[in-house]
Amino acid sequence: MTRHYDIVAHTADTGIETRGNTLGEAIGNAAFAMFDLMYDLSTVPATMSVAFDSTAESPPDLLVEVLSELLLRSEISDVVFSEFRVQEAGMCATVEAAGATAVGRGLRGPPIKAVTYHRLTCEPTGDGWKIRVIFDV
Amino acid sequence: MSHRPLPTAGTAGHHRWMELERASDFAWTLPRSGDMRVPGVVFASESLMVKAREDRAVEQVANVAHLPGIVGASYAMPDIHWGYGFPIGGVAATDVDNGGVISPGGVGFDICCGVRLLSSPLTGADFAEHGQRIMAELDSRIPRGAGKGGIALRGLLDGVLEYGARAALDAGYGTERDLERCEERGTSAGGHPGLASPEARQRGGGQLGSLGAGNHFLEVQVVDRIFDATAAEAFGLRPGTLTVMIHCGSRGLGHQTCQDQLKLMGPAMARHGITVPDRQLACVPTISREGQAYLGAMATAANFAWANRHILAHEAREAFSVALRTAPADLGLDLVFDVAHNLAKLERHLVAGQPTNLCVHRKGATRAFGPSHADLPDDLREVGQPVLVPGSMGTASWVLRGVADNPAFASAAHGAGRLMSRSAAKRRASGRDVRRDLEIAGIAIRPGSVRLLAEEAPYAYKDVDEVARVCEAAGLAARVARLRPIGVVKG
Numbered sequence: 001m002t003r004h005y006d007i008v009a010h011t012a013d014t015g016i017e018t019r020g021n022t023l024g025e026a027i028g029n030a031a032f033a034m035f036d037l038m039y040d041l042s043t044v045p046a047t048m049s050v051a052f053d054s055t056a057e058s059p060p061d062l063l064v065e066v067l068s069e070l071l072l073r074s075e076i077s078d079v080v081f082s083e084f085r086v087q088e089a090g091m092c093a094t095v096e097a098a099g100a101t102a103v104g105r106g107l108r109g110p111p112i113k114a115v116t117y118h119r120l121t122c123e124p125t126g127d128g129w130k131i132r133v134i135f136d137v
Numbered sequence: 138m139s140h141r142p143l144p145t146a147g148t149a150g151h152h153r154w155m156e157l158e159r160a161s162d163f164a165w166t167l168p169r170s171g172d173m174r175v176p177g178v179v180f181a182s183e184s185l186m187v188k189a190r191e192d193r194a195v196e197q198v199a200n201v202a203h204l205p206g207i208v209g210a211s212y213a214m215p216d217i218h219w220g221y222g223f224p225i226g227g228v229a230a231t232d233v234d235n236g237g238v239i240s241p242g243g244v245g246f247d248i249c250c251g252v253r254l255l256s257s258p259l260t261g262a263d264f265a266e267h268g269q270r271i272m273a274e275l276d277s278r279i280p281r282g283a284g285k286g287g288i289a290l291r292g293l294l295d296g297v298l299e300y301g302a303r304a305a306l307d308a309g310y311g312t313e314r315d316l317e318r319c320e321e322r323g324t325s326a327g328g329h330p331g332l333a334s335p336e337a338r339q340r341g342g343g344q345l346g347s348l349g350a351g352n353h354f355l356e357v358q359v360v361d362r363i364f365d366a367t368a369a370e371a372f373g374l375r376p377g378t379l380t381v382m383i384h385c386g387s388r389g390l391g392h393q394t395c396q397d398q399l400k401l402m403g404p405a406m407a408r409h410g411i412t413v414p415d416r417q418l419a420c421v422p423t424i425s426r427e428g429q430a431y432l433g434a435m436a437t438a439a440n441f442a443w444a445n446r447h448i449l450a451h452e453a454r455e456a457f458s459v460a461l462r463t464a465p466a467d468l469g470l471d472l473v474f475d476v477a478h479n480l481a482k483l484e485r486h487l488v489a490g491q492p493t494n495l496c497v498h499r500k501g502a503t504r505a506f507g508p509s510h511a512d513l514p515d516d517l518r519e520v521g522q523p524v525l526v527p528g529s530m531g532t533a534s535w536v537l538r539g540v541a542d543n544p545a546f547a548s549a550a551h552g553a554g555r556l557m558s559r560s561a562a563k564r565r566a567s568g569r570d571v572r573r574d575l576e577i578a579g580i581a582i583r584p585g586s587v588r589l590l591a592e593e594a595p596y597a598y599k600d601v602d603e604v605a606r607v608c609e610a611a612g613l614a615a616r617v618a619r620l621r622p623i624g625v626v627k628g
Binding site: 010114 | 188192194218219220221222225245246247282283284336339340349350351389392393395396399403415416417419555556557558559560561585586588589592
C-alpha cells in the first residue's frame with residue numbers, strides 16, 4: 001500500500017509532512033513515511049506482525065509515542081514494518097503493524113535514531129489531521 | 138513511495154539572523170530580546186555564516202538563550218547548522234547552584250557521540266603497498282549499518298554501562314594507555330546498569346562494538362600538514378604518517394535513553410514551572426531529582442559510547458595486524474585522544490571572575506581544555522587537549538589543541554558542519570558517482586551502503602579548513618595538524 005507524504009528538508013536530519021482523514025490514519029501515514037525513508041517499502045512483504053496500545057496526553061505526544069515504539073520494536077527484532085493500521089480513541093491508539101525481516105535488506109536512507117519534538121505538529125484541519133515530524137538520523 | 142521535497146524552512150520565526158551584530162571578524166552577537174536570558178554568540182567567518190543564515194540555526198541559538206540559569210551566552214561554534222532543539226555546534230553552560238538546568242536536548246539522542254584518533258609510525262608508502270589488505274580487513278571486521286552487529290559479547294554490557302572503556306579493557310580490548318588518552322579516562326562517573334531502561338538495553342545490547350550509519354565512519358588518513366610541531370610531537374603526529382580516526386557513539390542504547398528521558402522531562406518541567414520555546418529543549422534544574430536521574434542515565438549511555446569506540450579501535454589494530462602480519466603491540470597504533478562531542482558535563486569555570494559550578498552542554502561541540510588544565514594527562518598538560526575535528530570523507534580532518542582563555546567555556550568545533558540537506562545532496566549525485574569521485578581522488582572507500590554515500594558526499598559539508606582556521610582565529614583552539622583521508626569505511 002502506498003501512502004502519500006512530503007519530505008521536509010533539514011540540514012542535519014530529515015522530516016516528513018503527511019495528512020489523514022482521522023488522527024489514526026495520519027499517524028499510520030507518518031509511520032509509513034518513517035520506514036519508507038529508510039527502506040523501499042514496496043519490496044517489503046507483510047510476513048510478520050505486531051500489535052500494541054499506546055496512550056498519551058495529547059495528539060503530538062501520541063504520535064511520538066507510537067512512532068518511537070515502532071522504531072524500538074523494529075530495532076530490537078530486526079524487522080522493517082511496511083503496513084500500518086492505527087485506530088485512535090480518547091488519546092489511546094491501537095496499533096497493528098506488519099512487515100518482514102531487515103536482515104539482508106539494503107537501506108535507501110540512513111537509519112532513524114529517534115523521533116524529535118522539534119517543530120512537531122499533529123493537529124486537526126478542517127477536513128482531517130496534519131502531521132509534521134523531524135527525525136534524528 | 139510518494140513524496141517530494143519541501144523547502145528547507147518556512148519564513149515564520151526565520152528572521153533571527155537579521156538581528157546578528159558583527160562583533161569581530163570571527164564573532165557575531167545576537168542581542169538579548171524577548172525572554173532570552175543571555176545574548177547569543179556565533180563564532181564564524183562571513184563565508185561560514187552563509188548557511189546559518191539560510192536555515193534555522195540562529196533561531197535555535199536564540200531559543201537556547203532562554204534556558205533557566207544559562208550564563209555567559211548561548212554559543213555556537215564555527216560548524217553551526219540547524220539541529221533539533223539546540224543548533225549543531227551549540228554550547229550552553231548553566232549555573233548549577235543557581236537554578237541552572239540540564240537539558241537532554243543539549244546532548245542529543247546519540248549520547249557521547251565522539252571521535253577517537255590513533256597515530257602510527259606507518260606511512261603513505263606502507264598504505265600504497267598494503268592498503269588493499271588493510272581495507273579488506275577493516276571492511277570485514279567493522280560492523281556497520283542499521284540494527285545489530287556489535288562484535289562485543291553481550292555479557293560485557295553491565296560492566297561497560299558502569300565502567301565504560303575500563304570494562305572493555307578488562308575484557309581484553311585495547312591497552313591501559315588508551316584510557317589515559319581518553320576524555321574522562323573513558324568512564325563517566327555515575328553510570329550504572331540499573332539506570333538504563335530495559336528497552337534501552339534491548340535496543341543497544343547487541344550493538345556494542347559497531348559503527349552505526351549516517352555520518353559515522355572509520356578512516357585511514359595521512360598527516361598532510363603540521364601547523365604546530367611541538368604539539369604534533371606531543372600528540373604523536375609526524376608528517377606523512379598514517380592515522381586512524383573513528384567517529385561513532387552510543388548506538389541504540391543512547392538513542393533510547395534520550396527518548397526515555399525526554400518523555401519524563403516534559404511533566405517534570407511543568408512541575409518545576411519551566412517553559413521553553415521548543416519542546417526539544419525540555420529541561421529541569423540540574424540538582425533536582427529528575428536532573429540527577431538524567432545525569433545518571435546519560436553517564437550510563439556515555440559509558441557505552443566510550444567502550445564502543447575503544448572496542449572498534451581494538452578491532453582496527455587487529456585489522457592492521459593481520460594485513461601487515463605484525464603483532465598489534467608492534468604496530469605503534471597509539472591513541473592520540475578520544476573526545477565526546479554530544480555531552481553535558483559538570484565543570485568549574487570562571488563566570489564574572491568567580492569560580493562557578495556549571496553544567497556545560499556541548500551539542501556537536503568538543504571540550505577544549507587549554508594547557509595546564511588539571512584534567513589533562515601529564516604528558517599533554519603543556520600543550521593542551523587534542524581537539525578532533527573530522528571533515529568529510531573527501532576533504533580533510535583536523536587536530537587542534539585547546540588554548541588558554543577560550544571564550545566559550547573551553548569548547549571548539551566538532552566537524553565541518555553540514556551545508557546541504559540530505560535530499561539536496563542526493564539530488565546532486567548518486568552514491569555510485571560519489572564513490573567513483575572518491576576513488577579517482579585516490580581514496581579507497583568501503584561503504585556499508587553505496588546508496589547512502591550520496592547523502593554524505595564531500596560537497597554536502599562546509600569547508601573544514603575554514604572551520605579550523607576560524608577556530609584558531611576566534612581563540613577557540615589552535616591548529617596542530619591536517620589529516621587527509623586515504624581509506625574510508627563508511628557506516
